[in-house]
Amino acid sequence: xxxxxxxxxxxxxxxxxxxxLVAVSADGARLHVEEHGDEGAQAVVLAHGWTCSTxxxxxxxxxxARDHRVxxxxxxxxxxxxxxxxxxxxxxxxxxxxxxxxxxxxGEKAVVAGxxxxxxxxxxxxxxxxxAEHTAAALLCSTGSGRLVAESLVLPLRPGRVRTRITxxxxxARAPLGPVTPVAKRVLKYxxxxxxxxxxxxxxxxxxxxACPTGVRYAWSGVLAGLDLDANLAALTVPTAVIxxxxxxxxxxxxxxGLAAALPRCVGLTELTGMGHMTPIEAPEAVTAAIRELTVxxxxxxxxxxxxxx
Numbered sequence: 001x002x003x004x005x006x007x008x009x010x011x012x013x014x015x016x017x018x019x020x021l022v023a024v025s026a027d028g029a030r031l032h033v034e035e036h037g038d039e040g041a042q043a044v045v046l047a048h049g050w051t052c053s054t055x056x057x058x059x060x061x062x063x064x065a066r067d068h069r070v071x072x073x074x075x076x077x078x079x080x081x082x083x084x085x086x087x088x089x090x091x092x093x094x095x096x097x098x099x100x101x102x103x104x105x106x107g108e109k110a111v112v113a114g115x116x117x118x119x120x121x122x123x124x125x126x127x128x129x130x131x132a133e134h135t136a137a138a139l140l141c142s143t144g145s146g147r148l149v150a151e152s153l154v155l156p157l158r159p160g161r162v163r164t165r166i167t168x169x170x171x172x173a174r175a176p177l178g179p180v181t182p183v184a185k186r187v188l189k190y191x192x193x194x195x196x197x198x199x200x201x202x203x204x205x206x207x208x209x210x211a212c213p214t215g216v217r218y219a220w221s222g223v224l225a226g227l228d229l230d231a232n233l234a235a236l237t238v239p240t241a242v243i244x245x246x247x248x249x250x251x252x253x254x255x256x257x258g259l260a261a262a263l264p265r266c267v268g269l270t271e272l273t274g275m276g277h278m279t280p281i282e283a284p285e286a287v288t289a290a291i292r293e294l295t296v297x298x299x300x301x302x303x304x305x306x307x308x309x310x
Contacts, residue, residue: 005211006055012204012281014055015062023073023102026094032080033073033099037065042111042298043104044291046072047096049116049142050220051212053079056115058204059284064291071110073099075117077216087219089227092117093125100134109136111294113287115280116251117220119143120229127235137239137267137297139290142248142279144255145229145262153249154191172221176214180206193276194247205278233259239267239297241290245275245282267294 007013017034024030034054044064048056054072064070074081076095084091096112104110112135114122119140125131144151149168150159157163178184185206189197193205240263244256253271260269270290272283280287 006053006207007200007204010200010204011062011284012055012058012200014058015065021102023095023098025076025091025098027084027086027091029076029084029086029091029095030082031073031076031095031099033071033103035103036061036070036072037068039069041067041069042295043069043071043108044295045096045100045103045110045112046070047112047114047118047121048072048075048078049114049118050224051078051209051217052115053208053211055079055204055208056278057280060113060280060288060291063284063288068295071099071103075121077219078212083213083216087223089120089124089223089229092121093128093131096121096125097128097130097134100130104134107133109134109298111135111137111139111291111298113139113141113291113294114143115141116143116277117224120145120224120227123229123232123236126232126237132238135238137241137294138236139241139243139287139294140256140259141243141287141290142245142251142256142277143259144251145233145259146227148227148251149225151252151254153252168225172218172225174214174218177210177212177217180210184210190249192250193278194245194274194282196274197276197278197282201278201281205281230262233262234264237264239265239294241268241270241294242266243270243272243279243287243290245272245277245279247274248277248279250277 019035046057076084242260244253275282
């Protein structure tokens with residue numbers, strides 16, 4: 001998708017990349033990747049969530065690129081990555097390790113941060129040797145490892161099978177989202193953001209989410225509805241921080257607390273009062289600070305020049 005559909009000014013407008021490339025995943029899926037910042041700086045890799053794109057990380061990219069090499073990619077079917085024939089948690093892991101291999105030199109490590117489905121991507125890749133080779137620390141932001149539909153608070157109903165069934169139908173609807181209208185923005189704000197979210201933040205999120213193709217949104221909704229990555233958490237042995245919004249209806253704060261309790265090396269749980277699911281846009285300073293704090297784990301990376309993969 002062309003970036004003309006996103007906001008074009010302000011801190012949430014997508015910044016121009018220093019370099020763009022294509023990473024090819026295990027099944028041949030082609031992934032749009034962009035790099036920002038100094039080529040020789042320590043690396044941060046950003047994986048966005050369901051219905052989003054690299055544009056979702058605009059605020060983090062602008063700040064972190066001052067002194068880091070920031071690598072962001074579009075999940076398959078999102079942004080400028082073409083739709084694929086396969087949608088599965090394993091494909092998310094395949095895609096992440098493909099991006100790491102295409103952008104980092106052998107043995108070079110990065111801080112890997114994932115929001116929502118991007119956090120699930122990190123969990124899905126945990127335990128893979130390619131992930132271990134290239135990851136010094138991780139951030140799980142507004143995400144969960146399973147029971148996503150059952151725990152969702154999007155619908156104000158009693159917990160149980162009825163709410164789960166209706167929630168699944170709503171989140172997995174095939175209907176197109178249509179243009180970004182005042183009504184559409186109110187709906188998106190209620191479902192995904194905190195009540196105090198500023199209009200420019202709601203506008204940025206709406207334009208990003210509405211740009212996701214309907215078929216891709218539907219395909220991934222089925223994957224997320226059946227997601228179960230609980231067993232993968234034991235393999236996520238790098239230092240890992242967790243962030244969640246206390247007003248998150250899509251992945252309520254119970255998920256963040258559960259992740260923090262289950263991770264072998266949790267280095268912090270941040271609960272953001274008044275924030276919903278879209279924390280990188282709702283609370284950009286907090287998310288950027290969490291990533292920066294994790295870069296201390298890059299300190300052991302050698303300063304010797306590395307030959308990057310073409």
